[in-house]
Amino acid sequence: MITQLEVGGIPTVLGPTTGPMHAGLVFRVGFADEPLAKRGITHLVEHLALHSFGVADYHYNGATSVEYTFFHTRGAEADIVKFLNGVCAALNDLPMHRLTTEKEILRTEENGRSEGPTEALALWRHGARDYGVVTYPEWGLSGITPDDLRAWVGRYFTRQNAALWIAGPAVPAGLQLTLPTGRRMPAPAQSSALPVRPAYFSGPSNVVAWDAVVRREARAAVFSGVLERALFRSLRQESGLSYTVHAGYEPRGDGSAVISAFADALPEKQGAVLGGFVDVLASARLGLIDQAEVTTVVNQRTEELTHAEENGSRLPGQAFNLLAGRPVQSLDEALAELRAVTRDDVAAVAASAFADGLLMTPGLTSADWAGYTAAPNSSDVVVQGTTYPSLEDPALALIAGESGVSVVGDGSAATVWFDQCAAVLAWPDGARRFVGHDGIQVSFEPTLFMNGHALIPALDARVRPELRTPMPPRDAARIPIPRPKPPQEHQPAPAAPETESGGTAGAVLGLVVLSPILLFFGLIGVVMLISAVADSEDTGSEVILGLSFLFVAVACGFGVGKAIRKLRNR
Structure with missing residues (x-):
């Protein structure tokens, strides 16, 4: 059973566990709160706060997620007190001498991180703000100053913006958790970069992915399980097109939740995987959901919740609920809500999710044929300037x-x-x-x-x-430099223009030489043709010879005409 109390003015959830005691301190701040220009500042605070612990002989760690940052540990009571009190002390006085080193560590960590199959969906859905910021590199690290860090801690890492969970018999003695005073920071409002939904965009050639934002409720969590089973059956068991098929449910602090799904694909099978994926979503939207599938998922979730209650792993989620302004839910309440989900409830979530869906198609494939609108990847308006x-x-x-x-x-x-x-x-x-x-x-x-x-x-x-x-x-x-332009094809040099005197002399010479030749060959040719017509014997040779003389005369006539035109133009 989960108990609510306060430790040092911080709301706390306490519950039993079957293993060693573990505890965590969580703050309502994450990647979604960061402006893109300061991307990485929360992660940097987390690293600086943990530096002083070095290589401890107990397990501890920190994590920064989309909406929350938390520090957790497992071990003896004294170790838990030492760790959590030490985190608070470090937050009050971050080791700024480690700033440059921790930035380099974060860059190295990021360099080894691979992009998840559904990560690009957040960028296309939200753009470069709030829930889309998580998809960007930690670009802000270089410019973050000690003053930036102090201001960020003073705003988000405060007593009013924190919650504590403890899995164990009681609150360990000596736990003080000294933090600055502040206020509770709500989850950021979700922006949208999609003018129309359902929408699609093209992604890598080896995966199909999809997500939708729906109301945070038990039936939405059940739908994610039903969707995963349907995709697995269609794309792996029946068609053998995919190896990895997964669907997930991620609640958010503003009362919404993200349902996501993906399936891998061979590049040559991408069209078939996309078609099968879309068919499963369309069937769910139409309410073609088997009650037996709903029952199976409900039973699985019931077993998971019961086991989580026993080992204390429900406690972090309940601490997150406190920071989101949601009530702590007992196991009986959670199970009752889960068992009340029907096939019609799941079908209603499926229809809502389809309407809000964002689909990442593999390679150069499209999904307009399935009722999806292409998400914008360019601008409609150009600036004046x-x-x-x-x-x-x-x-x-x-x-x-x-x-x-x-x-x-x-x-x-x-x-x-x-x-x-x-x-x-x-x-x-x-x-x-x-x-x-x-x-x-x-x-x-x-x-x-x-x-x-x-x-x-x-x-x-x-x-x-x-x-x-x-x-x-x-x-x-x-640093790029302009590529040299390819050499132009060689153009012949223009001919030198004729001078006026040279052109006139040539024309006169042409007339003097060509005119007599024209008259001589023309006259002989005409005489021979007339003689051939009058003479009935051996006319063939005379005709050919006469035509040859006339051909020479015509050629000379062209030269005489050109010379006359040139003289007229002078």
């Missing part, structure tokens, strides 16, 4: 105006408005990357645009200073 042509591509240009910046080319455009800018990545060599709230990016390499370096001060002046995110210097080899 000065055009800076590309030094490489005549079809590409950057347009900078008072209200924003655009890149246009290849029949599309990307625009970021300065008043809707989430961050500007700034490199020392002058490169800039503008990221809009909708996730659209405009990259500017000053070396690749005409008068590019002269534009940098004007661009920097139009963006709020807090959005500027300094980036580490780039190696010189990574």
